[in-house]
Amino acid sequence: MKKRKPTIKDIARRLDISVSTVSRAIRGAEDINPMTKKKVLDLAEKIGYKKSVLAAGLASKKSYLIGVIIPELTVPFFGRVILGIEQFLKPLGYDLIIVHSDEQEQKEKECIDILLDRQVDGILISLSFNTKSDLHLKKAMEEEVPIVVFDRILPKSELPIPRVIVDDFEAGYQATNHLINKGYKRIAFISGPEDLYISQQRLKGYRTAMERNGFGTSADLIVPTLDLRRSVGQALDKLMVLKEKPDAIVALNDPIAFRVMRLLQKRGIEIPEKIAVMGISGDDMGELFNPSLTTINQPAQEMGFVAANLLIDRMNAMKDAKNQGKVFIPMAILKKLPISLIEREST
Amino acid sequence: MKKRKPTIKDIARRLDISVSTVSRAIRGAEDINPMTKKKVLDLAEKIGYKKSVLAAGLASKKSYLIGVIIPELTVPFFGRVILGIEQFLKPLGYDLIIVHSDEQEQKEKECIDILLDRQVDGILISLSFNTKSDLHLKKAMEEEVPIVVFDRILPKSELPIPRVIVDDFEAGYQATNHLINKGYKRIAFISGPEDLYISQQRLKGYRTAMERNGFGTSADLIVPTLDLRRSVGQALDKLMVLKEKPDAIVALNDPIAFRVMRLLQKRGIEIPEKIAVMGISGDDMGELFNPSLTTINQPAQEMGFVAANLLIDRMNAMKDAKNQGKVFIPMAILKKLPISLIEREST
DNA sequence: AGCGTTACCGGTAACGTTCTCGGTAATTTT
DNA sequence: AAAATTACCGAGAACGTTACCGGTAACGCT
Numbered sequence: 001m002k003k004r005k006p007t008i009k010d011i012a013r014r015l016d017i018s019v020s021t022v023s024r025a026i027r028g029a030e031d032i033n034p035m036t037k038k039k040v041l042d043l044a045e046k047i048g049y050k051k052s053v054l055a056a057g058l059a060s061k062k063s064y065l066i067g068v069i070i071p072e073l074t075v076p077f078f079g080r081v082i083l084g085i086e087q088f089l090k091p092l093g094y095d096l097i098i099v100h101s102d103e104q105e106q107k108e109k110e111c112i113d114i115l116l117d118r119q120v121d122g123i124l125i126s127l128s129f130n131t132k133s134d135l136h137l138k139k140a141m142e143e144e145v146p147i148v149v150f151d152r153i154l155p156k157s158e159l160p161i162p163r164v165i166v167d168d169f170e171a172g173y174q175a176t177n178h179l180i181n182k183g184y185k186r187i188a189f190i191s192g193p194e195d196l197y198i199s200q201q202r203l204k205g206y207r208t209a210m211e212r213n214g215f216g217t218s219a220d221l222i223v224p225t226l227d228l229r230r231s232v233g234q235a236l237d238k239l240m241v242l243k244e245k246p247d248a249i250v251a252l253n254d255p256i257a258f259r260v261m262r263l264l265q266k267r268g269i270e271i272p273e274k275i276a277v278m279g280i281s282g283d284d285m286g287e288l289f290n291p292s293l294t295t296i297n298q299p300a301q302e303m304g305f306v307a308a309n310l311l312i313d314r315m316n317a318m319k320d321a322k323n324q325g326k327v328f329i330p331m332a333i334l335k336k337l338p339i340s341l342i343e344r345e346s347t
Numbered sequence: 348m349k350k351r352k353p354t355i356k357d358i359a360r361r362l363d364i365s366v367s368t369v370s371r372a373i374r375g376a377e378d379i380n381p382m383t384k385k386k387v388l389d390l391a392e393k394i395g396y397k398k399s400v401l402a403a404g405l406a407s408k409k410s411y412l413i414g415v416i417i418p419e420l421t422v423p424f425f426g427r428v429i430l431g432i433e434q435f436l437k438p439l440g441y442d443l444i445i446v447h448s449d450e451q452e453q454k455e456k457e458c459i460d461i462l463l464d465r466q467v468d469g470i471l472i473s474l475s476f477n478t479k480s481d482l483h484l485k486k487a488m489e490e491e492v493p494i495v496v497f498d499r500i501l502p503k504s505e506l507p508i509p510r511v512i513v514d515d516f517e518a519g520y521q522a523t524n525h526l527i528n529k530g531y532k533r534i535a536f537i538s539g540p541e542d543l544y545i546s547q548q549r550l551k552g553y554r555t556a557m558e559r560n561g562f563g564t565s566a567d568l569i570v571p572t573l574d575l576r577r578s579v580g581q582a583l584d585k586l587m588v589l590k591e592k593p594d595a596i597v598a599l600n601d602p603i604a605f606r607v608m609r610l611l612q613k614r615g616i617e618i619p620e621k622i623a624v625m626g627i628s629g630d631d632m633g634e635l636f637n638p639s640l641t642t643i644n645q646p647a648q649e650m651g652f653v654a655a656n657l658l659i660d661r662m663n664a665m666k667d668a669k670n671q672g673k674v675f676i677p678m679a680i681l682k683k684l685p686i687s688l689i690e691r692e693s694t
Numbered sequence: 695a696g697c698g699t700t701a702c703c704g705g706t707a708a709c710g711t712t713c714t715c716g717g718t719a720a721t722t723t724t
Numbered sequence: 725a726a727a728a729t730t731a732c733c734g735a736g737a738a739c740g741t742t743a744c745c746g747g748t749a750a751c752g753c754t
Contacts, residue, residue, distance in 0.1 A: 007740055018704045023742060033702060053465055054410060055740030058401045058709045065444075074426035082420055095465060098445045118400055118442060262635045288609045290637050354710055365734045370712060380732060402710030405739045 006049045011040060026051055057119070066311070067115035068098045069108065069125040071152065072228075075255060076283045077300050078126065081150065084304025085124060092312065094121070101128045103227060109136040116143055122311045124304075127152040129227055132195050134159050141330060146314035150307040151298075155197040162314060162333035164307040168198045171296045171339045172205025172250070175278045178294070179248045180213050182347055184276055188221040188246035190235050190256055199224075199252055202280060206250055221246055225256060232259040240267070247275055248347070254281035257293055261346065276347040291345035299337050306335060353396045358387060373398055404466070413441045413658070414462035416472040418450045418499065419575075422602060423630045424647050425473065428497065431651025432471060439659065441468070448475045450574060456483040463490055469658045471651075474499040476574060479542050481506055488677060493661035497654040498645075502544040509661060509680035511654040515545045518643045518686045519552025519597070522625045525641070526595045527560050529694055531623055535568040535593035537582050537603055546571075546599055549627060553597055568593055572603060579606040587614070594622055595694070601628035604640055608693065623694040638692030646684050653682060 008022040015022070017036065024032045025040035043049075057063045066089055070078040086096060097118060101108035108128050115123055116139070123140055125147065134157050140147045141159070150164040172189075179187050189206045192199035203222065210217045220242055225235040239246055251257035257279030261271055269275055271291055279286060282297030310333065321328035355369040362369070364383065371379045372387035390396075404410045413436055417425040433443060444465060448455035455475050462470055463486070470487055472494065481504050487494045488506070497511040519536075526534050536553045539546035550569065557564045567589055572582040586593055598604035604626030608618055616622055618638055626633060629644030657680065668675035 009740080019741080020705075020743090021703055023740095024703085027742080031702065036702085050464060052405070052740050054401055054405045055709090056742070058399070058405055058711085059740075059742035061709075061742095063401060072426075073429055074421075074423045076421045079419075079421035095444060095461060096446075097442060099443075114442060117397060258632075258635045262637065262639075265637045285605075285632070288605045289635075290609065290612045292609075356710080366711085367713085367735080368733055370710095371733085374712080376712095378732065383732085399710050402739090403712070405741085406710075406712035408712095408739075 006044075006047045007052075008049075010047070011043055011049060015039060015043060027056075062121055063119045064094050065097050065118060065120045066094045066308075067111075067118065067120040067123045068096050069111045069115070069123065070098070070100050071103045071126060071128045073098075073100050075228075076285055077151075077254070077281050077298065080300035081126070081304035081307075084301035084306075085308045086304075087301070088305045088308035088312075101131075103128045103130060105131045105133075112136045112140055116140060116145060120145060122315055123147040124150060124307050124311060126150050127154060127196075129193055129196065134161075137161060144318065144328075146311055146318060148307050148311045148314065150303055151198065153197045155195065155200055160330040160332040162310045162331065162335070164303055164310060164335045164337065165198070166298045166303065166339050167336045168201035169205040169208075171280050171298070172202030173209045174205070174339065174341055175202075175250045175280055175296050176206045176209035177213075178341055178343070179250065179276060179278060179347060180209065180215070182248075182276065184248035184347075185215065186221065186244060186246045187215070187248045187250060188223070188239050190232070190249060190251045190260065191222060191224045192252045193224070193226060202250075202252060225252070228253075228255045229259070232256055233263055236260060236263050245275075248272075248278070249275060250278045250280070252280065254279035254283040254286055254293065254295055257295070257346075258285070258289065261289060261291075261293065272345070272347050278347055282342055286342075286344065289346075294344045294347040295342050297340050297342045299339070303337055306337065310335065353391075353394045354399070355396075357394070358390055358396060362386060362390060374403075409468055410466045411441050412444050412465060412467045413655075414458075414465065414467040414470045415443050415445045416455065416458045416462070416470065417445070417447050418473060418475045420445075420447050422575075423632055424498075424601070424628050424645065427647035428473070428651035428654075431648035431653075432655045433651075434648070435652045435655035435659075448478075450475045450477060452478040452480070459483045459487055463487060463492065467492060469662055470494040471497060471654050471658060473497050474501060474543075476540055476543065481508075484508060491665065491675075493658055493665060495654050495658045495661065497650055498545065500544045502542065502547055507677040507679040509657045509678065509682070511650055511657060511682045511684065512545070513645045513650065513686050514683045515548035516552040516555075518627050518645070519549030520556045521552070521686065521688055522549075522597045522627055522643050523553045523556035524560075525688055525690070526597065526623060526625060526694060527556065527562070529595075529623065531595035531694075532562065533568065533591060533593045534562070534595045534597060535570070535586050537579070537596060537598045537607065538569060538571045539599045540571065540573060549597075549599060572599070575600075575602045576606070579603055580610055583607060583610050592622070595619075595625070596622060597625045597627070599627065601626035601630040601633055601640065601642055604628075604642070604693075605632070605636065608636060608638075608640065619692070619694050625694055629689055633689075633691065636693075641691045641694040642689050644687045644689045646686070650684055653684065657682065 008019050012019045012022045022040050025037040099111045101111055105128055108131055134154050137147055148162045153163045191203045207217045223235040223238045225231045249260055251260050257277055261277050271277055279293050279295040282295050286293035286295050318328045355366050359366045359369045369387050372384040446458045448458055452475055455478055481501050484494055495509045500510045538550050554564050570582040570585045572578045596607055598607050604624055608624050618624055626640050626642040629642050633640030633642050665675045
């Protein structure tokens with residue numbers, strides 16, 4: 001019943017070769033005879049050898065773990081992003097360690113610490129709703145862990161970090177434009193925290209669309225919500241006490257739009273007859289509502305894929321720089337992904 | 348700019364003590380003078396020392412990683428379960444590595460392999476919709492990593508594994524009973540795959556409730572769906588071609604219920620006037636639908652908490668057995684959590 | 695023939711901890 | 725006062741890999 005797990009030493013002994021060679025075979029290095037490589041691999045398979053990621057990581061100073069920080073586990077959008085991340089990273093032998101900040105800046109910092117403790121090879125992060133500073137990202141950079149931010153980024157970050165987003169201005173613009181084309185005239189916008197880039201940009205897109213069509217933008221029609229749940233009601237209240245109520249509402253994202261729809265229905269307001277509602281996210285869930293939610297689709301999976309790709313790029317660049325003895329210069333890259341309209345029943 | 352990370356050796360040198368002692372202080376062992384311990388911890392803090400989980404894991408043969416396998420990332424229920432798992436495990440210094448099987452048995456096996464490769468200390472798993480065998484769980488047991496199954500379990504598994512579920516029979520029973528009390532008479536049930544324990548039990552609960560109330564259970568009224576999305580429509584179709592259509596539907600879980608509601612509405616059938624709909628899950632999302640979904644609440648977070656607790660128990664039992672030179676005897680434990688009704692508008 | 699390549703392979707020192715064992719001094723017990 | 729216990733600490737060997745440096749043989753080139 002003694003079942004010590006086989007190691008490369010065992011393989012080396014049985015094949016009468018050195019551990020170095022076995023290691024080469026296992027990790028698929030060049031510089032090895034295909035024949036011996038096959039022999040090693042065959043025996044490894046036969047005796048059920050498993051490489052110790054721990055030991056390998058210790059020796060090579062790599063963990064083959066990538067940390068992913070998202071604000072919330074249950075938001076469908078992030079689920080789709082993770083799918084894309086996996087799609088890119090799994091074939092490369094990386095595993096994901098997913099943590100969530102619960103939309104709190106404080107917890108977000110803790111997440112970074114956890115991941116750094118774990119010695120992840122890189123971090124993919126989408127900022128929480130309430131994150132105002134990116135000092136914790138700096139911390140990661142100082143430890144030389146590459147980091148890529150996706151979707152929820154900070155507007156003016158001087159940090160030279162790659163970022164992947166959708167064209168948020170365009171999203172806000174197209175959403176508003178769609179409503180205008182449908183004949184709506186008093187269009188409101190439910191925004192998010194001021195510091196949030198997606199909020200700023202989408203709002204900007206909304207404003208631009210309104211102005212270009214000669215509607216102007218009354219401040220009354222722009223109300224912020226500070227989270228995805230509780231304060232949506234307050235935001236909506238502000239709109240409903242207006243003398244001239246809006247005939248359409250653009251919500252910062254789908255989860256907010258879902259709540260808006262629900263709250264309107266509770267007030268007995270018909271959608272889209274009395275008031276139209278638009279989201280921005282492209283959640284599948286929107287299809288299940290009654291009426292189904294018109295939304296701007298964000299290519300979530302692609303975003304994950306691209307972000308992961310960017311991360312690996314950075315990791316390699318860093319390694320190269322090191323090998324050549326140069327200093328690695330972090331870069332600010334901003335990648336914008338195109339969006340598209342999904343027209344459903346709520347408009 | 349040379350920034351080699353500090354190790355326990357550095358601390359040992361600067362404090363002129365041995366690495367052993369430093370190690371003792373860091374990992375909080377007894378057998379150390381509180382004074383020296385404080386000195387070590389202070390210096391560690393000061394120079395920004397971080398313990399290498401990799402090295403520690405290698406030496407102690409523990410990774411402090413717990414693997415979590417869920418069928419789908421975007422199902423809210425599992426999000427809540429993970430919250431509970433974290434709640435229990437984080438204080439103990441464990442991190443989670445979350446993977447998903449995409450509701451496929453094959454991928455589920457791969458997940459197990461990934462986790463075993465990672466040398467996780469334990470595995471928490473909820474089976475996929477289509478998992479018919481638990482041989483892959485056996486594999487984990489053979490490698491001596493404890494495993495606990497939650498929510499989605501296999502009905503008749505001879506494997507001595509701890510399992511945490513809700514009282515699924517009771518859930519099906521109460522759901523049906525609620526509808527009966529509301530005056531519905533022809534109540535249909537949308538079940539899942541036959542092999543799925545939750546499906547069996549909830550169905551059984553439904554049957555029992557029907558019979559006890561003298562309604563009997565016509566086979567027509569029980570239709571299965573094989574997944575959470577596509578085949579829901581087919582299941583519903585079967586009910587709608589019946590001469591005597593049902594006046595209420597119990598869905599196996601909330602995601603299915605959401606779809607049922609949507610499909611009914613597309614057919615112009617009013618809920619709950621023409622047909623009532625009930626879910627079983629307790630997803631918050633159900634509140635946002637129009638009408639909001641009446642459901643049976645499963646204590647998801649508690650389930651995660653309990654499952655994690657059970658896992659740690661098993662891990663300790665295994666360790667104890669080893670220390671005393673005994674053989675560890677795995678046990679089949681079945682823990683049932685109570686459910687409760689959330690009455691909303693769909694019934 | 696001499697020399698530089700190329701293709702392989704081996705030895706050995708890391709990597710940063712923990713663990714086991716043993717030892718010393720101080721403290722308690724008898 | 726001797727013996728036993730306790731509290732604390734150190735030395736050094738693991739843990740399982742990879743990285744680095746060298747070395748040998750075979751091959752091709754001038």
